[in-house]
Amino acid sequence: MGRSRSLLAITSLAAALALAAGGCKKPLTHVVIRIDTDVPMNALQELTVQCGYNWDGVEDLTTAGGCEIVITRGPGSGPVSALVCLPASFGISVAPGREGQPYTFVVSGASNRYRHIMQITPVPEEVRQLSVRVHSNCVVASPASMAHPCSGSNASCTLSESCIARGQTCGNDGTCVARAIPADQLQVIPRTGPPDAAPTRPVNGMCPLTSFGADSGVDSGTTTDSGTSGDASNDGG
Secondary structure: OOOOOEHHHOOEHHHHHHHHHHHOOOOOEEEEEEEEEOOOHHHOOEEEEEEEEOOOOOOOOOOOOOEEEEEEOOOOOOOHHHOOOOOEEEEEEEOOOOOOOOEEEEEEEOOOOEEEEEEEOOOOOOEEEEEEEEOHHHHOEEEOOOOOOOOOOOOEEEHHHHHHHOOOEEOOOOOEEOOEOOHHHOEEOOOOOOOOOOOOOOEOOEOEOOOOOOOOOEOOOOOOOOOEEOOOOOOOO
């Protein structure tokens, strides 16, 4: 799948949800992805978000109805005007009739040595938030061992890679956890969506302080959600 759909080029999440609520007989199902991290920009300059139906999250994404969104965080990954500070959020529309199908989200980076696989079943006609924290523990490499298995004959691997080798994923707390996320762990979001806001930009190469602590370095200012939306299907009604 191509990488032409950047986070900044996609329409407003609040506008998309309002349109879906007012223009369809049956409310559409949406998943809002919120991403934060404690990994500094210079160590993790780009993150890719992919989603797909009935996908294991490990093999390349080839399923129809998927998405791919690239978040550019640090200098060297693109023009300064396109850089985005974290936390950031955006929305995905689930295709009508496919609400009950398993849906996989993958957030990856660090030359794919970080890969967080999350498998959910969307709640029909509701908007739920999937929160993702790219934890610094997940990108730390260690020698292969019984307690830290690596795939194949690799002598070392990151914790994220080791979790995948165990059939798990490196979760928000920086430990190996199950890939499946129950619906009751997804926060319910009002259909009007979060307040609309432009993406937060770096100031003098640095971002405002966040609760998770990575994109920081500016004494004043607050971080806002990007409020953008990436539709995995057309919002037909």
